[in-house]
Amino acid sequence: MAEFPDDKTEAAIRRKESAERLLNDPLLKEAFDAVERGIVAKVKSESLDDGDALRLATSLKLLGKVRAALLSYIGSGKLSLHLLREKQLKDMASTGAKEPV
Numbered sequence: 001m002a003e004f005p006d007d008k009t010e011a012a013i014r015r016k017e018s019a020e021r022l023l024n025d026p027l028l029k030e031a032f033d034a035v036e037r038g039i040v041a042k043v044k045s046e047s048l049d050d051g052d053a054l055r056l057a058t059s060l061k062l063l064g065k066v067r068a069a070l071l072s073y074i075g076s077g078k079l080s081l082h083l084l085r086e087k088q089l090k091d092m093a094s095t096g097a098k099e100p101v
Contacts, residue, residue: 008080009083012076012079013077013080013081016077016078016080016081019073019074022070023071023074035059036060039063
């Protein structure tokens, strides 16, 4: 495993790995889809008062924000991993090493 230059880099890479596992987990995918379908079905099939419509819209937005947060963790982790690899390559070039330091 690569040596991490700081705790933030390590944390970002670990969050990326965890977020990828979660978003690729079939059961979590199924749960997200089921909740979304359920909300959309309620909106389409029922006459809703303003309070119910607002709660359903808020629920749908929240579901999207959870997905977006996980995708953001993946993006941040990928950037941290890229920067770590760049640093390792620079270190290798400056020391003449054949493998990351």
